[in-house]
Amino acid sequence: MLALVMGMRRGEILGLRWDAVDLNRETLTVERSLQRVDGRLTLVKPETESSxxxxxxxxxA
Incomplete structure (x- = not known):
């Protein structure tokens, strides 16, 4: 649903944690994404500030 409705990338969705969700403000903060680095899955900061x-x-949602 996050990919279809909000246009999030797969790595961003897989990098989400509950601390990124604010149900009171009804927002979601994208701060990291899950990527494969040297054959291992790693949480990394987005490459650009706009991400x-x-x-x-x-x-x-």
Whole structure:
């Protein structure tokens, strides 16, 4: 649903943790993504500043 409704990338979705979700403000903060680095899965910061963002959660989420 996050990919379809909010346009998030697979790595961003897999890198989500509960601390990124603010149900009171109805927002989600993208701070890291899951990527394969040297054959291992690693949580990394997004490559660009614009990839780090806070987005509103739609009612369906």
């Amino acid at each position: 780090e963002r806070t987005i509103p959660l739609p009612p369906i």
